[in-house]
Amino acid sequence: MTDDERAERHRRLRAADHRHLWHPFTPMQEWLAEDPLIVDRAEGSYLIDTLGRRYLDGVSSLWCNVHGHRVPEIDAAIRAQLERVGHSTLLGLASTASIECAEELIGHAPPGLTRVFFSDAGATAVEIAIKMAFQHHQLRGDVARKEFVTLAGAYHGDTLGAVSVGGIDLFHRIFRPLLFEVQRAPQPYCYRCPLGRAWPGCAMACADEVERVFAARPGRIAALVIEPRVQGADGMIVQPPGYLRRMREICDRHGALLVCDEVATGWGRTGRTFAVEHEGVAPDILTTAKGITGGYLPLAATLTTEAVFESFLGPPEAQRTFFHGHTYAGNPLACAAATASMRLFRERGVGAAVPARAEALAGALGALAGHPHVGEIRQRGLMVGIELVRDRSSRERFPAALRVGHRACMAARPRGAILRPLGDVVVLMPPLSMTPAELGELARIATAAIDEATAAAAGGAA
Ligand SMILES: *Cc1c(COP(=O)(O)O)cnc(C)c1O
Secondary structure, eight states: OOHHHHHHHHHHHHHHHHHHOOOTTOOHHHHHTSOOOOEEEEEBTEEEETTSOEEEETTHHHHTOSSOBSOHHHHHHHHHHHTTOSOOOOSSOOOHHHHHHHHHHHHHSOTTOOEEEEESSHHHHHHHHHHHHHHHHHHTTOTTOOEEEEETTOOOOSSHHHHHTOOOHHHHGGGGGGSOOOEEEOOOOGGGOTTSOOTTTTOSHHHHHHHHHHHHSTTTEEEEEEOSSEEOTTTOEEOOTTHHHHHHHHHHHTTOEEEEEOTTTTTTTTSSSSGGGGGTOOOSEEEEOGGGGSSSSOOEEEEEOHHHHHHTOSOGGGOOOOOOOOTTTTOHHHHHHHHHHHHHHHHTTHHHHHHHHHHHHHHHTGGGGGOTTEEEEEEETTEEEEEEOSBTTTTBOOOGGGOHHHHHHHHHTTTTEEOOEETTEEEEOOOTTOOHHHHHHHHHHHHHHHHHHHHHHHHHHO
């Protein structure tokens, strides 16, 4: 294709996008006034647009890519599955691809989790976890356990049940009238502690607050729903070590289930296959999605224990069935991709390689640590949030209207990287396969982009 042909194709696609598409989490008026970056193909750590420009995929195509793009083994597994069947249902029928996928998945799961309920998105995996926990207590005759405890700043997806257990005001506030009530506890956000305390001197007072919520509602709490170790979407809020273990103890003391949402943290992201492993915590229910297929196809799973599964057993007329299902649950193409990705994960020791790469990335970001507009760099494995502030000593934020996080990510594009912020937190979530050289380049681009955006915002705000 000549440059002219490329440009013409780009213009045609842009016009059609602007005519027909409504993009998620995207201010559409602004979108319609701008020239979109249109991804056309990809290769390893790079996305390539319609004009042939290459960009490091700095957020793993929304936190899901694991081994890079166009992985020969995953491509081949999907092609091989296409030769057999594209889709068949799991409602009352089994399929080879879903059986093989579930077996491989349980081999990676924390001890005690032996049952796999498939769906197709992180949000559906969480909906299922909520309904499963609720019905489990009902079936056991513990009928007063109808309530859920969640943390401020939680994100569990965008369907109404998942939003109900969410706590990000900007996303969730407008939908409040549609949601069920939950019990909320303060967030373990040490940089901006809601209790005004400082770790470790606080002795994790925020965990005591969670216990207080349980103690005030004896026999009423069905489950605590939590993102283990890192609250991702609120800005990579890293929990103090031992916090998750405290959550497990609290649930045990009060007879509630612990639901760990590993949609973001799973598949090596934090340096272990699942983040709960860092604290030796065994959840009663675990959700996984994003990275399960290596970032190829929509697949999610809600894992649970035999104890929860067994509450649902009984003759059909006893109506202990879990009446929940999605048409494409356990889709064979997605399962084939997941099985191939999980095998690569195991055979290549992908998780074990993460700590060294995380260290390389941290080293490459070293210059930012003293930057006058960087308040805090939070990192667990290859999950990084860089919180931009107007004033480093007072931790004062930039005015939201300046959109300094957004500006920084836009400034990364002409430099050759795709980033996406969470408010004024610049996120780095590279594919786990990114080489140390590429990680260095990503850090260099992020640093230059943050320099440019904060200088402009500080100048403009002065
Ligand atoms: C992304 C995310 C979800 C939602 O997953 P979708 O596939 O987008 O529905 C749920 N929980 C966490 C922790 C997430 O990061």
